[in-house]
Structure formats: C-alpha cells, structure tokens
Amino acid sequence: MPIIRRTLAAGAALAFLSSAAPAADKVAVAVTAVVEHPLLDAVRDGVKAALEESGYKEGEALVFQYESAQGSPATAAQIAQKYVGEAPDVIVAITTPSAQAAAAATRDIPVVFGAVTDPVAAGLVASREHPGGNVTGTSDALPLADHLDLVRQIVPAVKTIGVVFNPAEANSVSTVAALRGMAPEWGVGIIDAAATKTADVRAAAQSLVGKVDAIYVPTDNTVATAVESVVGVGLENRIPVFAAETESVARGAVAAIGFDYFQLGRETGAMVVRVLRGEKPGDMPVVNARGSDLVVNLASAAAMGVTVPPALLSQARKVIR
Incomplete structure (x- = not known):
C-alpha cells in the first residue's frame, strides 16, 4: 500500500x-x-x-x-x-x-x-x-503503521522487530506500547532493549542480535545522539536498522519516513x-505534524543484506547511494 x-x-x-x-x-x-x-x-x-x-x-x-x-x-x-x-x-x-x-x-x-x-x-x-x-x-506523533509497512516492504519475511529506547523518556515508552498494541495485527513480535544513557546504546542494540529480523529506532533523544552505535551493530550482524526520523538515514539507517x-x-x-x-x-x-518524507540509504541496505524494492525507491524524496 x-x-x-x-x-x-x-x-x-x-x-x-x-x-x-x-x-x-x-x-x-x-x-x-x-x-x-x-x-x-x-x-x-x-x-x-x-x-x-x-x-x-x-x-x-x-x-x-x-x-x-x-x-x-x-x-x-x-x-x-x-x-x-x-x-x-x-x-x-x-x-x-x-x-x-x-x-x-x-x-x-x-x-x-x-x-x-x-x-x-x-x-x-x-x-x-x-x-x-x-x-x-x-x-x-509517529505514523507507526507507515513505519511497520516500510519495514515489511524491505524485509518481507520479518517476524520480530527490536526497538532500542530509553525507558525514562515518556515519548519512547508511549511509542513502544503503541507498537506492541499494533504487533498482532501486523503479525510481528516486538522485543525492546533499554538504554538509559548514550553509553548504553550499543550494548542495548547488541542484546538484540540473534533475536530480531530488524531494528527500529524511535524518536528517542538518548538513542538519537548515538544512532551510529545501533547502525554499527546492524552492519556487523547484517540486521537492517530502520529509524523514525530521516536524519538517522544519513547516519546509516536503511530507511525512514519522517517529518x-x-x-x-x-x-x-x-x-x-x-x-x-x-x-x-x-x-x-x-x-x-503534517506530511511525511521517505529517505533511503542504498549503501546501508546492501551492507545489511536487504534490497529496497524499485516501487518503494521511486517514492523516496532522497536516496543516499
């Protein structure tokens, strides 16, 4: 869709x-x-x-x-x-x-x-x-249905999505709760990994290895400052990393739909x-917030072992090659 x-x-x-x-x-x-x-x-x-x-x-x-x-x-x-x-x-x-x-x-x-x-x-x-x-x-407020659809289009066999977040941030707690509520409808499981400070972000992402098919980074202020740590884990383990905002795509995430x-x-x-x-x-x-933009990083997609469908790519506002 x-x-x-x-x-x-x-x-x-x-x-x-x-x-x-x-x-x-x-x-x-x-x-x-x-x-x-x-x-x-x-x-x-x-x-x-x-x-x-x-x-x-x-x-x-x-x-x-x-x-x-x-x-x-x-x-x-x-x-x-x-x-x-x-x-x-x-x-x-x-x-x-x-x-x-x-x-x-x-x-x-x-x-x-x-x-x-x-x-x-x-x-x-x-x-x-x-x-x-x-x-x-x-x-x-995030268009979470669009985000889940984005993950599914790029990772069609996705069964479990990991979410790295700071449980001290109310906005992130709300996002994780919403994802859990939507998960049954989308046929996916949600596994969260907590990082209460930026120094914990890499370890939180690493804890998801072997458990998830993709990693999702919400608009979490703690994780956003260290998103390269999540991307590094994704690259090392060929787990595609998706973000809730487009700036993280320039920093290595596969794709995002943002404002x-x-x-x-x-x-x-x-x-x-x-x-x-x-x-x-x-x-x-x-x-x-109104309006949304799709940004795709083809280099990250290739390095993390996924392919962006041409139909999806044609909708992107920006493609990083």
Missing part, C-alpha cells in the same frame, strides 16, 4: 505570519531542548523563523534565548527553573523531557512545546483538543505568536 505523501501542508496556523507584530516593546522568548541534534536544532530554527516572519526580529522586537540540557533531565529542570526566574513572555520547550520540566516549573508563564510525541501520556495537556492550563504545542522538523518548528513558532498576541495556551489545540 502507498506509504508516503511528498506534499507538506503549511497549515492554517501559519496564515497570519506575514502581518506585523503589534507590540512596540520587545518580547522575551526562552527556548530549551533536552539535547542538541539536527532535528531539534531545526525545530528551534523554525520557531525563530516564524517569530521573525511575524515581525518579532531578534534585537529589535525580540529577546531570544536558547539553552540545551545536553541530554540531562536534571539540567532540563534547572534550565526551566532559571527561565521561570527570568519571567519571559513564553517558554518554548522542545522534546518531552524539556516540556515536562517547564510545565512542572510554572503554572503562570505560557509554555509552548515542540516535537512532543504524546503530550497527553506525558502529562502535559488534558487532551489534544482542549489542553487546559498554561501549556500547548506541536506533536510529532520536516523545520516546518514543525514554524508551526510551533506560529503558536508562540498567537500566545504573544493574547491567546491562552489552554484554549489552543495541539497541532500535529
């Missing part, structure tokens, strides 16, 4: 971006992410671009601050507390751990999260439609602008 659409809708949330900012004084937007890697950096840059397009240019109408927690939830909490003490107009928290830290630190300052897989399960909002409180944002994270950042920034202009976060529904 077809698995991708190459078009990426900008969304109604961005329709107002060309108008000028009404405020004469500078506004303060404090941004944080749990770790730095290209996808999360793209979200941050998209937020800043959306603000500028709305008339909030850094140094003129905007004070823009960014800090990374460098992979530490404790540091994420410290950054959130620091931001609350500085009282910006909006806190933008990229990823689930940073969003949880910001939401726990304040009930008064608006918090707009970005790239949170399951904001309800993470305890950030009451529901996607009616968030309530001072928190809302954008979600990169444009810069566009997701722009969607997040559009929500920040709405808050700056007086809307209450609790009244603003969570915005889901």
